[in-house]
Amino acid sequence: MFELKSVSKTFQLPNKDSLQVLQNLSLTVNKGEIFGLIGLSGAGKSTALRTFNLLEKPDSGHVYFQNKEIHGGQIDQLRLVRQKIGMIFQHFNLISNKTVEENVALPLKIAGWKPALIQARVLECLKLVHLENKNHSYPNQLSGGQKQRVAIARAIANHPDLLLADEPTSALDPITKIEILDCLTEINKKFGLTIIIATHEMNIVRRLCDRVAILDQGQIQEILPVARGEIHPQTKLGKMLLEIT
Amino acid sequence: MMFSDFVYGPEFLQATFETLQMLSLGLNTAFIFGGLIGTYLFLWRPGGLNQNPILFHTVGTIINIVRSFPFVILLISVGPFTRLLTGTTIGPIAASVPLSIAAIAYFARIVELALNDVPKGVIEATQSMGASTSTIVLDVLFVEARSSLILGFTAMTVSFISYSAAAGIVGGGGLGDLAIRYGYYRFQTDVMATTIISLIVVVQGIQFLGGRMAARYNRK
Numbered sequence: 076m077f078e079l080k081s082v083s084k085t086f087q088l089p090n091k092d093s094l095q096v097l098q099n100l101s102l103t104v105n106k107g108e109i110f111g112l113i114g115l116s117g118a119g120k121s122t123a124l125r126t127f128n129l130l131e132k133p134d135s136g137h138v139y140f141q142n143k144e145i146h147g148g149q150i151d152q153l154r155l156v157r158q159k160i161g162m163i164f165q166h167f168n169l170i171s172n173k174t175v176e177e178n179v180a181l182p183l184k185i186a187g188w189k190p191a192l193i194q195a196r197v198l199e200c201l202k203l204v205h206l207e208n209k210n211h212s213y214p215n216q217l218s219g220g221q222k223q224r225v226a227i228a229r230a231i232a233n234h235p236d237l238l239l240a241d242e243p244t245s246a247l248d249p250i251t252k253i254e255i256l257d258c259l260t261e262i263n264k265k266f267g268l269t270i271i272i273a274t275h276e277m278n279i280v281r282r283l284c285d286r287v288a289i290l291d292q293g294q295i296q297e298i299l300p301v302a303r304g305e306i307h308p309q310t311k312l313g314k315m316l317l318e319i320t
Numbered sequence: 321m322m323f324s325d326f327v328y329g330p331e332f333l334q335a336t337f338e339t340l341q342m343l344s345l346g347l348n349t350a351f352i353f354g355g356l357i358g359t360y361l362f363l364w365r366p367g368g369l370n371q372n373p374i375l376f377h378t379v380g381t382i383i384n385i386v387r388s389f390p391f392v393i394l395l396i397s398v399g400p401f402t403r404l405l406t407g408t409t410i411g412p413i414a415a416s417v418p419l420s421i422a423a424i425a426y427f428a429r430i431v432e433l434a435l436n437d438v439p440k441g442v443i444e445a446t447q448s449m450g451a452s453t454s455t456i457v458l459d460v461l462f463v464e465a466r467s468s469l470i471l472g473f474t475a476m477t478v479s480f481i482s483y484s485a486a487a488g489i490v491g492g493g494g495l496g497d498l499a500i501r502y503g504y505y506r507f508q509t510d511v512m513a514t515t516i517i518s519l520i521v522v523v524q525g526i527q528f529l530g531g532r533m534a535a536r537y538n539r540k
Contacts (some may be wrong), residue, residue, distance in 0.1 A: 128448055157450035168445035171540045172463045181459070182449040213539040226445075239448075 077237055077269065078243050082126055082136030084119075084293075095197040096122045098293040099135065106236075109263055109270045111301075113316060114290035120273040123290065124239050127271060128160045129153060130281045141236060158186045161230030166224040169214040169229075176200065176210040179229045180182040186233045200291065203265075204258060213237040220251035227258060238262075240272040244279065277320040281306060289313045331498065332514065338412040338493035342484045347418035350423030357383070357424065358431025359457060365436075369443070369453050386425040392486050394418050415484070415492030423480055430472035433448060434465040467538035474530025478523050495519055 084097040096119045104110045112120040125131040126138060132147040139145070144200050149154065161182075179197045188196070201207045204224035214222055223243060230238055240259065244252040258311050260283060263270055274280065280287045281304045287314060289296040296310045308314050335539050356371020357379065363369050364376035385395070393417040394499055402417040446460045462469070496516045503512025 096461060112415060154450040154452065157448055160448070162445065162448040164445060166441055168441040170442055170446075170460055170464060172466065172537070181446070183448050184457055184459070185446075185451045217537055233449075251346070301497060 076106060076139070076142055077127060077271070078137075078139040079123065079126055079133075079141075080137040080139065082123075082133040082138070084126070084131060085121055088213075096293050097126070098163055100293060100295060102288060102295065102298075104269060104271055105264075106269055107267045109259070109272065109283055111284035111287035111293065112271065112273045112290060113275060113277065113280055114312075115156045115275060115316075117294040118249065118290040120183070120275075120290050121241055122293075124241055124271055124273040128157050128162060129163075134266075158182070158233055159235050159237060160237045161233070161235040162239040163223065163226045163230050163241065163243045165245045167214070167219075167224055167226045167246075169222055171214050173205065173213075174210065175212050175214070175217070175225050178214070178225055179232050182229060182233045188233075196232060200232050201225075203262065204228045208231075218251070219247050220254055223247065223251075223255050224258060227255075227262070231262060231266075236269065238268055238270045240270060242273055242275075252279075252284075259283060266274040275316075275320065277306070277317050289316065304305055331502075333509075335493060335495045335498040335515070336518070337361055338497075339481065339484055341412045342416050342419055342487060342492060342494055343357040343477065343480060345413070346419035346423045346480055346484075347473075349416075349420035350427040350476065351473070353420075354424040354427025355431050359412045359435065361428060361432040362435040362461075363453065363457070365432075367524065369456065383425045383428055386421060387429075389422075391418070391422060391483050394422060396488060410491040412487070412492050412494065415487035415494075419480060419483060419487065422483065423476060426479070427473070427474050429471065434468040434472055435461050437468060438464045467534040467540075470534040470537065474526060474534070477526050477530075481519060481523060481526075 077098055079102045082097050082100045083095070086094045088094055092208050100119070100123060102123065114120045122131050126133055129138060129145060137144055140160070145153060145156050167210065170181070173181070176197050178195050179200055183193045183196060198207060198210065199280055200252055201210055204227050206221060208226055209217065209221065214225065217225065243254050245262055248254060256279060259270060262268055272279070272283065280301060284301045286298060286300050288298045288305065289308065289310060291312050296312055297308065299306055299308060299313070306317060360378060361376060364372040364379075366373060366376070378387065389397070395415070398418045398421060402409050402414050405417055406414045408414050442460060442464060443456060446456050482496065485500065487494060487497065495518060499512050499515040502508045503515060522539050
């Protein structure tokens with residue numbers, strides 16, 4: 076289980092104002108499920124997602140990874156935990172001067188894999204995302220969808236227990252979007268990998284998620300099950316999001 | 321007769337050698353120490369990977385002070401320090417000391433800016449893999465910034481060829497010094513022309529090489 080417990084976070088804005096992005100938020104994600112965080116811009120979905128691996132350090136509250144609390148201050152522990160949490164981003168964040176193969180190898184190098192084992196694992200991961208023939212390409216030679224698939228291969232390379240997806244399809248066209256979502260579903264089914272995804276589209280939630288939390292102003296409005304693509308929000312915001320996205 | 325006798329041949333070679341000597345000493349020192357200081361400035365900046373406002377502002381101010389000095393003044397004012405290091409204040413080795421000091425400050429800023437230009441998302445992705453700060457710097461930042469680092473180093477090399485001419489004031493020698501002493505003070509236009517044309521060729525060559533290398537290592 077992966078859990079946020081009473082997490083609060085305030086950002087200091089440059090004009091000295093402050094903005095509370097998470098307000099006493101608690102959330103439990105079960106092993107093996109695909110969990111959606113949905114909301115409008117500024118609702119705190121991305122911040123909540125980034126709290127799971129402490130890329131965002133909360134001002135107060137607790138974060139649990141596999142039922143064990145993790146702390147921002149304990150750098151060595153945090154690094155080991157992060158090696159078991161994959162992450163993908165809206166803008167892919169691949170290293171442009173490294174080949175596809177070198178990109179996927181990086182987390183393995185960081186996790187201290189033996190060099191002899193790295194190449195085989197890299198090719199295995201690229202095969203999973205159907206890019207095994209692109210291993211020597213550079214990111215700028217790939218399409219957006221291919222870049223995101225490299226990012227997925229990189230994120231799952233070290234056999235993570237959790238995959239965080241921060242608006243992974245927002246920069247992609249509708250067809251490529253489906254391709255990426257199906258790729259995530261496939262990985263979830265195959266390995267039972269837990270996925271948490273931040274998005275502002277109900278479509279994505281309906282296609283991908285087992286459960287979803289609707290966020291507004293740093294708080295959870297409601298948590299809903301998604302059954303066979305059907306979802307029945309009770310709140311006004313949830314109904315609106317369902318209607319327009 | 322345009323190139324009066326061949327008398328200046330040996331002097332010309334000597335001056336070329338001195339220029340190369342000053343440059344290689346100055347630039348190598350800058351590469352190592354300027355590179356280190358620039359990297360730490362990047363790490364120490366507010367919101368940086370290892371932020372430390374006190375060190376950031378202190379070191380930043382020292383660099384600004386060094387960079388504010390007109391080079392000739394810096395050359396003279398570090399005289400005692402030069403003597404301490406090299407035992408003399410005359411000659412190309414001695415002139416390399418103020419050149420190195422100026423070049424360290426210059427290159428530190430170039431490195432800091434080049435690292436700062438690497439997209440934050442890439443750094444964040446590497447952090448999310450559980451990388452240590454040294455891995456982020458060595459395996460990602462330097463790789464992503466290498467083209468701008470090469471271009472910055474090239475620009476610095478070109479500036480320091482011209483700085484090295486000022487080193488003639490303390491007997492540093494070099495091509496610039498030759499142009500001033502023979503070409504300017506003794507009205508030997510041929511010497512002046514030869515040195516300046518050689519410098520133009522050298523600068524063009526360096527810029528060409530730097531540009532080629534930067535392009536070769538850039539996959540953006």
